[in-house]
Amino acid sequence: WYAAMEQRRMGMGSVGGKVPLGLRRKRLRVVVTGGAGFVGSHLVDRLIERGDSVIVVDNFFTGSKENVMHHLGNPSFELIRHDVVEPLLLEVDQIYHLACPASPVHYKFNPIYKTNVVGTLNMLGLAKRVGARFLLTSTSEVYGDPLQHPQVETYWGNVNPIGVRSCYDEGKRTAETLTMDYHRGAQVEVRIARIFNTYGPRMCIDDGRVVSNFVAQALRKEAMTVYGDGKQTRSFQYVSDLVEGLMRLMEGEHVGPFNLGNPGEFTMLELAKVVQDTIDPNARIEFRQNTEDDPHKRKPDITRAKELLGWEPKISLRKGLPLMVSDFRKRIFGDHNPSTD
Numbered sequence: 110w111y112a113a114m115e116q117r118r119m120g121m122g123s124v125g126g127k128v129p130l131g132l133r134r135k136r137l138r139v140v141v142t143g144g145a146g147f148v149g150s151h152l153v154d155r156l157i158e159r160g161d162s163v164i165v166v167d168n169f170f171t172g173s174k175e176n177v178m179h180h181l182g183n184p185s186f187e188l189i190r191h192d193v194v195e196p197l198l199l200e201v202d203q204i205y206h207l208a209c210p211a212s213p214v215h216y217k218f219n220p221i222y223k224t225n226v227v228g229t230l231n232m233l234g235l236a237k238r239v240g241a242r243f244l245l246t247s248t249s250e251v252y253g254d255p256l257q258h259p260q261v262e263t264y265w266g267n268v269n270p271i272g273v274r275s276c277y278d279e280g281k282r283t284a285e286t287l288t289m290d291y292h293r294g295a296q297v298e299v300r301i302a303r304i305f306n307t308y309g310p311r312m313c314i315d316d317g318r319v320v321s322n323f324v325a326q327a328l329r330k331e332a333m334t335v336y337g338d339g340k341q342t343r344s345f346q347y348v349s350d351l352v353e354g355l356m357r358l359m360e361g362e363h364v365g366p367f368n369l370g371n372p373g374e375f376t377m378l379e380l381a382k383v384v385q386d387t388i389d390p391n392a393r394i395e396f397r398q399n400t401e402d403d404p405h406k407r408k409p410d411i412t413r414a415k416e417l418l419g420w421e422p423k424i425s426l427r428k429g430l431p432l433m434v435s436d437f438r439k440r441i442f443g444d445h446n447p448s449t450d
């Protein structure tokens with residue numbers, strides 16, 4: 110019941126409000142690696158809702174059972190604790206490959222190049238063996254600190270190969286290369302999404318990403334930590350828009366890569382202002398030294414996804430942020446809500 114209510118609240122009904130896909134297509138067996146994480150768990154909700162049989166493969170490094178707990182006991186749902194760096198034998202129709210920590214705090218602490226390379230290789234080997242369609246969740250980070258703005262898929266990027274972020278940036282670039290190799294060399298059906306910064310309910314509260322940091326800090330009456338001068342930009346996408354894009358990409362005809370992101374671009378100071386307006390007009394800001402190799406700006410050009418997938422984001426930051434804030438409020442304070450005291 111909770112899951113159904115939450116989905117309704119977050120506007121995550123059937124695709125585009127049309128007939129649920131489950132009613133007009135065969136039931137698929139779908140693997141979601143990283144399905145216990147932030148994005149993965151929302152994707153799993155949608156796949157289950159449309160009537161597919163879903164296997165989550167996750168080692169719970171940054172994800173948690175809580176995110177998928179509402180499906181435990183459902184015969185269409187299976188949860189496997191497994192590190193994708195190890196081979197895996199399954200019989201499936203589609204593989205959404207998300208397994209990889211996405212926050213700089215996590216991947217700098219535990220460099221994840223091997224997860225990106227060996228994990229992706231294993232899932233491609235699996236796709237090849239069983240003839241499954243494979244979707245890679247790559248990232249806007251493949252553009253590095255971009256010299257082209259906004260970023261178009263044809264831009265090759267500006268990445269430091271030996272920096273603190275390289276395990277992620279170069280890892281995803283290699284994952285894209287492997288994906289195209291298996292497509293060209295072994296005729297695996299593949300799809301590549303380049304995801305831009307995404308936020309929403311179930312984000313890790315303390316994973317260090319900017320939206321989760323600012324929201325948690327403002328709720329806890331701590332100062333919001335702005336790194337550097339706060340003039341760097343990002344474009345923030347609400348998670349249900351991303352999930353819609355991923356499913357359209359998987360079901361569509363095109364390999365990609367496709368940028369999936371919201372073109373609304375904000376400086377970190379502007380983001381802090383939106384958080385103030387949403388949570389607490391008196392929330393303070395504190396400046397901190399910026400991290401190494403931090404990209405100065407980022408904004409997707411989504412012309413390709415609009416034209417070929419018929420997709421574009423629907424939820425602006427000002428509309429999406431309150432949905433995340435109510436989830437964070439519940440998780441931080443439980444039933445006790447200081448704002449209503």
Ligand code: NAD
Pocket residue numbers: 142143144145146147148149166167168169170171172173191192193194206207208209210211212224228246247248249303304305306307308313
């Ligand atoms: P997340 O950290 O919440 O989820 C990642 C999941 O993968 C977690 O459940 C984690 O436990 C699992 N995982 C990590 N290493 C694993 C391994 N070796 N074996 C099995 N499972 C493993 O992150 P997210 O934000 O949900 O990101 C999902 C995917 O989307 C990632 O591939 C990420 O690179 C990509 N992406 C996300 C964003 C974003 O802003 N959220 C932006 C660009 C790309």
Ligand code: UDP
Pocket residue numbers: 195196197198199230231232233234235236237238
């Ligand atoms: N693999 C896997 N599950 C499968 C098939 C393959 O995990 O169902 C792994 C396999 O262990 C290998 C990788 O995927 O490490 C690549 O497999 P592929 O068959 O393409 O390459 P090869 O084993 O011939 O090097």
Ligand code: UDP
Pocket residue numbers: 212213306317318319320322323334335336337339341343377399400403404
């Ligand atoms: N950032 C910030 N305060 C924080 C966390 C991050 O100002 O508490 C900045 C960070 O320097 C970067 C931007 O916010 O410029 C986005 O950082 P995040 O880690 O969320 O995503 P990514 O850098 O991977 O896009």
